[in-house]
Every structure is written in C-alpha cells, then in structure tokens.
Amino acid sequence: MSVGYAVTRWWWVRHAPLSLPAGTIAGRLDADVDLSDTGMIEGARSWLPDNAVWLTTPLGRSIRSAAALRPGQPTVSVADLTEQDFGAWQGRTHAEIWDSEREVAERFWQDPAGNAPPGGESFATLSDRVGMAVRRETATYQGRDIVMVGHAGPIRAALALCLGLPPAGVLSVAVDHWHLFRMDHLALGDGDGQWRLIGANIPPCRGRLR
Structure with a gap:
C-alpha cells in the first residue's frame, strides 16, 4: 500500500542590494534598492518556477525586487515575514553604534539572538513570528511552489525551522542579495510533517533548479 504526501516547495530569494552606505543597519527602514545588476536579476529569475504563489513583505525593497524578478506577477504581502526591527539602531552604521554606545553594543553581542537592540526586537522573537508565518503559509498553499522575496533575518x-536549530545556530549563515534558499515541506497525515533543505545561499545562474 503506497502512502501519498504533499510537498510544498519554498523558494526564498533575498532582495536586491540597498542604496545605503556600507555597514548601515536597515531593519525596517523603507530603503531604496539598486536594481542595476541585470545579470544577477536574470540569473535569479531563471530558477523560479511557473505557477508559483509569490509572497513579499510590506517593505518596498521586497516589493520592488519581486517586481524586477517577475514583472506583473501578483503577490501576497505577509507582514510576519518582515525583517527584524532594530529599533534605535536602524539607519545607523555598526561603527557609529560602537563608537557612541559601546557598552550597549557589547551587551547586545553577548547574546545577539536573545538580546534586542534598543527599542527593537530580538532575533529569537523574529524567529518565533517567522516560524508561525511559515507554518501558516505552508498549510495555506500546501503542495504548491512558494516564492518568497524577503530579508536576511527571516530567511x-x-x-532554523527547516533544520530544527535554535535561533543562535543560524546567525553565522551568509544570506547574500539575489541568492536562493530552497526548502521543501513534506506533509504526511495529520502531523507537522518534515522539512528538507535543498540548497542554501545559491548564487544566481541560468537554468532551472529543482
């Protein structure tokens, strides 16, 4: 007797580079993006499946990057997949913060997953809301391809959800602009199902990737 299961395929693509000085913490700032690298855009576009559900966040850099990848593509905005709120540190560089708030910065870096920037949220808090959102969207679009044009923190x-790791276990993972993370969810029966990592931080290239 064969047992069937539904596979939901997530295609996470980080948005285009931001038009901000190097080292600036963007967080939830609605910063503009640099869409001039057409080779990267075309390479990323060539991976993405037809007939997928496209998700963005309310931030303009997510919306504009999705439009560059697939002009005219309808998208669904998911607020719970928005980037981490860095509070008072948004719009400032790491060097500025270190020079002006060294003690606060040192305390933060003692536990960068559990501690929150002044007036912001911790990465652990972000991980909780992203985990709930991913489970919800996976259930909503079960068996579909889901393209999410998003941010480094939520990716x-x-x-972490896919690999069963604590939030601190993924902070060292590189998430580059226009790069792809592929994850599958396998639903079987009434349980939570299983996750499978297909690829991480894959650079744009021409040709289909399954």
Whole structure:
C-alpha cells in the first residue's frame, strides 16, 4: 500500500542590494534598492518556477525586487515575514553604534539572538513570528511552489525551522542579495510533517533548479 504526501516547495530569494552606505543597519527602514545588476536579476529569475504563489513583505525593497524578478506577477504581502526591527539602531552604521554606545553594543553581542537592540526586537522573537508565518503559509498553499522575496533575518529563521536549530545556530549563515534558499515541506497525515533543505545561499545562474 503506497502512502501519498504533499510537498510544498519554498523558494526564498533575498532582495536586491540597498542604496545605503556600507555597514548601515536597515531593519525596517523603507530603503531604496539598486536594481542595476541585470545579470544577477536574470540569473535569479531563471530558477523560479511557473505557477508559483509569490509572497513579499510590506517593505518596498521586497516589493520592488519581486517586481524586477517577475514583472506583473501578483503577490501576497505577509507582514510576519518582515525583517527584524532594530529599533534605535536602524539607519545607523555598526561603527557609529560602537563608537557612541559601546557598552550597549557589547551587551547586545553577548547574546545577539536573545538580546534586542534598543527599542527593537530580538532575533529569537523574529524567529518565533517567522516560524508561525511559515507554518501558516505552508498549510495555506500546501503542495504548491512558494516564492518568497524577503530579508536576511527571516530567511535565517526559516532555515532554523527547516533544520530544527535554535535561533543562535543560524546567525553565522551568509544570506547574500539575489541568492536562493530552497526548502521543501513534506506533509504526511495529520502531523507537522518534515522539512528538507535543498540548497542554501545559491548564487544566481541560468537554468532551472529543482
């Protein structure tokens, strides 16, 4: 007797580079993006499946990057997949913060997953909301391809969910602009199912990737 299961395929693509000085913490700032690298965009576009559900966040860099990848593609905005709120540190560089708030910065870096920036949220808190959102969207679009054009923090949080790691276990993972993370969810019966990592931080290239 064969047992069937539904596979939901997630295609996480980080948005385009931001038009901000190097080292600036963007967080939830609605910063503009640099869409000039057409080779990267075309390479990333060539991976993505037809007939997928496309998700973005409310931030413009997610929306504009999705539009560059697939012009005219309808998208669904998911607020719970928005980037981490860095509070008072948004719009400032790491060097500025270190020079002006060294003690606060040192305390933060003692536990960068569990501690929150002043007026912001911790990565652990972000991971909780992203985990709930990923489970919800997976159930909503079970058996479909889901393209999510998003942010580094939530992509790391989704990776932690996929691999069963604590939030601190993924903070060192590189998430580069226009790069792809592929994760599958296998639903079987009434349980939570299983996750499978297909690829992480894959650079744009021409040709289909399954």
